[in-house]
Amino acid sequence: MKLDRLGTTALSAALVAGALGTAATAQDREFTIAVSIPAATHGWTGGVVYHAEQAEAQIEAAFPNVDVIVSTASSATAQVSALEDLSATNELDALVILPFTSEELTAPVETVAANGTFITVVDRGLSDDSIQDLYVAGDNIAVGANTAEWLVEQLGGEGQIVVLRGIPTVIDDERIQGFTEVIEQSDIEILDIQYANWNQDEAFTLMQDYLGKYPNIDAVWANDDDMLLGVLEAVDMAGRTDVQYALGGNGMKQVIEMVMAGDERTPISTPYPPSMIASAMYMTAAQFAGQAPMRGSFLLDAPLITPDNADQFYFPDSPF
Amino acid sequence: MKLDRLGTTALSAALVAGALGTAATAQDREFTIAVSIPAATHGWTGGVVYHAEQAEAQIEAAFPNVDVIVSTASSATAQVSALEDLSATNELDALVILPFTSEELTAPVETVAANGTFITVVDRGLSDDSIQDLYVAGDNIAVGANTAEWLVEQLGGEGQIVVLRGIPTVIDDERIQGFTEVIEQSDIEILDIQYANWNQDEAFTLMQDYLGKYPNIDAVWANDDDMLLGVLEAVDMAGRTDVQYALGGNGMKQVIEMVMAGDERTPISTPYPPSMIASAMYMTAAQFAGQAPMRGSFLLDAPLITPDNADQFYFPDSPF
Numbered sequence: 001m002k003l004d005r006l007g008t009t010a011l012s013a014a015l016v017a018g019a020l021g022t023a024a025t026a027q028d029r030e031f032t033i034a035v036s037i038p039a040a041t042h043g044w045t046g047g048v049v050y051h052a053e054q055a056e057a058q059i060e061a062a063f064p065n066v067d068v069i070v071s072t073a074s075s076a077t078a079q080v081s082a083l084e085d086l087s088a089t090n091e092l093d094a095l096v097i098l099p100f101t102s103e104e105l106t107a108p109v110e111t112v113a114a115n116g117t118f119i120t121v122v123d124r125g126l127s128d129d130s131i132q133d134l135y136v137a138g139d140n141i142a143v144g145a146n147t148a149e150w151l152v153e154q155l156g157g158e159g160q161i162v163v164l165r166g167i168p169t170v171i172d173d174e175r176i177q178g179f180t181e182v183i184e185q186s187d188i189e190i191l192d193i194q195y196a197n198w199n200q201d202e203a204f205t206l207m208q209d210y211l212g213k214y215p216n217i218d219a220v221w222a223n224d225d226d227m228l229l230g231v232l233e234a235v236d237m238a239g240r241t242d243v244q245y246a247l248g249g250n251g252m253k254q255v256i257e258m259v260m261a262g263d264e265r266t267p268i269s270t271p272y273p274p275s276m277i278a279s280a281m282y283m284t285a286a287q288f289a290g291q292a293p294m295r296g297s298f299l300l301d302a303p304l305i306t307p308d309n310a311d312q313f314y315f316p317d318s319p320f
Numbered sequence: 321m322k323l324d325r326l327g328t329t330a331l332s333a334a335l336v337a338g339a340l341g342t343a344a345t346a347q348d349r350e351f352t353i354a355v356s357i358p359a360a361t362h363g364w365t366g367g368v369v370y371h372a373e374q375a376e377a378q379i380e381a382a383f384p385n386v387d388v389i390v391s392t393a394s395s396a397t398a399q400v401s402a403l404e405d406l407s408a409t410n411e412l413d414a415l416v417i418l419p420f421t422s423e424e425l426t427a428p429v430e431t432v433a434a435n436g437t438f439i440t441v442v443d444r445g446l447s448d449d450s451i452q453d454l455y456v457a458g459d460n461i462a463v464g465a466n467t468a469e470w471l472v473e474q475l476g477g478e479g480q481i482v483v484l485r486g487i488p489t490v491i492d493d494e495r496i497q498g499f500t501e502v503i504e505q506s507d508i509e510i511l512d513i514q515y516a517n518w519n520q521d522e523a524f525t526l527m528q529d530y531l532g533k534y535p536n537i538d539a540v541w542a543n544d545d546d547m548l549l550g551v552l553e554a555v556d557m558a559g560r561t562d563v564q565y566a567l568g569g570n571g572m573k574q575v576i577e578m579v580m581a582g583d584e585r586t587p588i589s590t591p592y593p594p595s596m597i598a599s600a601m602y603m604t605a606a607q608f609a610g611q612a613p614m615r616g617s618f619l620l621d622a623p624l625i626t627p628d629n630a631d632q633f634y635f636p637d638s639p640f
Contacts (some may be wrong), residue, residue, distance in 0.1 A: 024487040058610050062382035139616070220518050271613065278612035279603075286602035291635070293620055296459070312473050315611070 029067035031288040033094040034086045035281060036079060039072040043226055043252060047274030047320030048098060055278035062170075063289040070282065076100035080108045087112055091138065094118040094284045098277060102127045115320060118287060122280045132286075135297045136280040138272040140171050142302040143249050144178030144223075147270050150304055151188070151219055158187040159218035162210045164227050166198040175223050175249065191217065196227055203230030211238045219245040225252030225269060232266070251305055251313045252320055260310045269305040271313050274320055276300055335442035339605060349387035351608040353379075353414040354432045355601060357397060359392040360639065362512060363546055365571060367594030367640030368418060375598035382484050383609040388601065400428045407432055414438040414604045422447045438607060442600045455609075455617045456600040458592040460491050462622040464498025464543075467590055470624055471508070471539055477505040479538035480529045484547050486518040495543050495569065509536065516547055523550030531558045539565040545572035545589060552586070571625055571633045572640055580630045589625040591633050594640055596620055 024218065035056070040046035049072055070084060079100050085192035086092060095117050099105035106127040113119045121132040129135065149166040151161070158226050163179070166172040176193070183190060191214050196202040203222060210217065211234060220235070220243060222228040227247030233245050248255055251271040258266045279298065287294035305313050342368070355376070360366035369392055376388040391406060393399035394419050399420045406412060415437050419425035426447040433439045433451050440454040450456065483499070486492040496513070503510060516522040523542060530537065531554060540555070540563060542548040548568030555563050563585065568575055571591040578586045578640050582621065607614035 031344075055612065062609070117326070133621075202495040223455060254455070273613050275611070275613055276612055279606065279614060282606035282610055282612050283599075283603065286599065286606075290375060290598055290602055291595065291600050292375065292598035293591065293595055293633075294599060295623060296618060298616060298618040299413060300613055301453075313613075 005150050030065040031093045032067045032069065032090050033281070033284055033288070034090065034092050035068060035070045035096045035277070035313060036082055036086065037070070037072055037098045037277060038079070038100055039074040041074060043320045044250065044274050047315075048277050050315070050318040050320070051275040051278045052281065055281040059265035059281060059285045063285055066285050066289050068285075072099065076104040079105060083108045083112060087115065087117075092117045093288055094120060096120040096122065096277070096280050098122040099124050099126060106131070118284065120280050120284045122277055133273050133295045134280070134283060136276055136283065136300070137298075138276060138300045139302050140272070141178035143180050143270045143272055144175040144180075145300055146304055147221060147247055147249060147268075148179045148182035150268055151221070151245065151247065152182060152186045154167075154256070155186075155188060155218055160189050160191050160214070160216055160220045161221065162191050162207075162214065162217055163193040164203055164206055164220070164222045164224075164231065165193060165195040166224055166227070167194065172198075179221060179223075196230070198224050198226055200226050200230040203227035204234050205230075207231045207234035208238070211235070211240055216242050218242065220247070222246070222248045224248055225255040227249045228252075228255060228266070249302075253315065253318060256305060256310050256314045259305055259307060260314065262307055267306070269313075270302045271305055273299075273300075273313065274300065274318075275315070350376075350385040351413045352387045352410050353416060353604055353608070354410065354412050355388060355390045355416045355597070356402055357390070357392055357418045357597060358399070358404065358420055359394040361394060363640045364570065364594050367635075367638050368397060368597050370638045370640070371411070371595040371598045372601065372633070375601040376623070379605045383605055386605050386609050388605075390408070393420065396424040399425060403428045403432060407435070407437075412437045413608055414440060416440040416442065416597070416600050418442040418605050419444050419446060424579045426451070435631070438604065440451055440600050440604045442597055452617045454600070454603060456603065456620070457618075458595055458596060459622050460494035460592070460619045461498035463590045463592055464495040464500075465502050466498075466622055466632075467541060467567055467569060467588075468499045468502035470566060470588055471541070471567065472502060472506045475506075475508060475538055477556065480509050480511050480534070480536055481539040481541065482511050482527075482534065482537055484511040484523055484526055484540070484542045484551065485513060485515040485545075485590055486516065486547070492518075492543070499541060499543075516550070518544050518546055520546050520550040523547035524554050525550075526560070527551045527554035531555070531560055536562050538562065542566070544568055545570045545575040548572075548575060550588070569573055573635065573638060576625060576634045577632050579625055579627060580634065582627055589633075590622045591620075592622065594631065594638075 007111035037046045037048050040049045052070045056070050071082045073082045110131050119132045120134040124138045196206045222231045246265050249270045251269050255269045283294045286292040357368050358365045372390045376390050381504045391402045393402045430451050439452045441452040442456045516526045543549045545568035566585050569590045571589050575589045603614045606612040
């Protein structure tokens with residue numbers, strides 16, 4: 001640590017003050033970063049709220065000149081109101097937003113940007129991507145493709161599988177596209193592919209359907225770990241031992257625990273981590289606290305989660 | 321700041337220790353991040369060294385559990401040796417590397433990765449991109465395209481220009497491609513386009529050549545701010561007032577000072593900032609200090625640097 005290099009900038013002064021134990025209050029902080037996210041309405045967004053609050057505490061401790069404000073909203077309309085409140089009561093240097101919907105949030109975010117606020121968009125893009133300074137998103141094509149590559153290898157390039165789709169969205173389309181493009185290069189047959197809306201109960205019902213229709217199913221891809229839980233319940237209830245692999249995606253805590261435990265039927269997952277909100281918050285903080293250039297696009301990889309690396313994706317205190 | 325959320329992890333303990341003023345020594349630090357970069361052999365790499373050292377001090381102050389080691393090398397061979405030394409004397413959690421050359425560094429970096437070290441590659445890719453966990457680079461096509469769009473607008477879509485190329489590399493090819501694709505959509509004529517190897521003296525000589533050959537030149541694009549300085553000298557020496565715009569790229573300090581001063585001939589630049597090493601270091605630190613997922617690709621935008629935003633790209637203490 002070269003403290004002699006510090007001392008010339010406001011940042012340095014703040015860091016030194018922090019190191020000397022001076023408590024920084026919101027009033028002392030030079031930069032304000034607002035974080036607007038959906039409330040914890042289901043598993044994945046529950047994870048987003050958890051990680052945003054963790055990152056808020058960590059970033060404020062690390063950078064005494066940065067104040068982070070996390071705001072949750074339970075609908076697109078509520079998020080629009082929250083943005084108005086945040087802008088009215090604070091001078092925002094940056095806004096990190098995971099928009100409820102692209103359509104309803106684009107104009108309100110544009111209004112915030114017009115004040116000179118740095119805009120970081122996470123996961124779901126706005127309708128006009130020229131508004132954002134930084135875009136952080138997962139790679140849904142890789143979620144599907146990496147899972148498919150693993151499955152092709154395990155099944156020796158042949159067999160019969162069924163697939164469950166989520167809610168009809170670009171995210172679902174991309175996952176299915178990445179998966180099917182790889183499967184089509186093999187001799188694996190997709191027996192059936194239907195929507196279950198990323199819903200555990202609907203996935204349970206759909207899987208019961210599949211099990212009734214097909215006497216042999218070598219593997220199931222549920223495209224999402226919430227749906228995987230419903231699939232596993234249906235398979236177990238039917239006592240079907242032909243199902244060698246049942247895979248999901250997203251890196252849900254319960255599923256990572258299976259991976260860590262060396263589960264034979266569910267030995268992998270792929271991350272589409274709600275902690276990407278923390279990636280976006282850290283990058284935005286570095287733009288201000290460190291003057292590190294952060295305008296651009298960050299696309300997260302979707303490496304397979306295996307017993308070897310599962311601890312990196314495991315947050316025992318997170319709801320997801 | 322919600323300190324009640326902390327206290328369960330090593331990170332939190334370290335943060336609390338930091339806030340209480342306990343000085344952390346390298347021995348206390350949980351994570352070691354090595355940064356391997358070219359020595360300050362010319363302007364841009366001088367900037368890389370400056371920003372790496374600044375970010376080292378800032379990151380160590382922000383994250384008491386992270387130790388950063390910056391190592392410079394004056395050749396590809398020296399960088400390979402430096403990697404061996406770094407690996408032999410430290411257990412590296414991460415390596416941030418701006419490789420001298422792709423060919424010579426790929427195998428040595430692969431060896432480091434095989435130990436489980438997280439690999440962040442900056443700017444110049446390795447020959448095998450499956451080795452890296454995180455890739456951080458500028459967008460050279462955007463450097464050319466954004467400059468061309470501005471120029472087309474200023475010239476009203478017509479006129480005669482000359483272009484200087486750098487060293488024959490992918491970087492130069494991409495800048496020229498981005499630029500010419502936009503110019504071809506207009507009625508602007510590129511009178512001449514020759515290499516001057518990103519060298520100020522060669523650019524001076526080439527520009528003298530252009531000025532002798534062409535009685536009217538509305539604008540010059542030098543593709544790089546080092547070359548721009550040579551161009552400006554040649555134009556001034558010839559007293560040529562037909563040259564309305566002389567533009568470079570990279571965001572060199574002297575050129576940003578022109579932009580800030582409202583220079584009429586050089587009112588903009590585009591960033592290809594050496595501070596991208598700091599972006600890569602902050603992102604890598606967040607992977608460890610914050611458990612924020614940082615595997616993926618970050619492509620920096622190349623927004624125009626104008627008088628309105630020039631301060632964000634200006635580092636008065638940097639050599640570049």
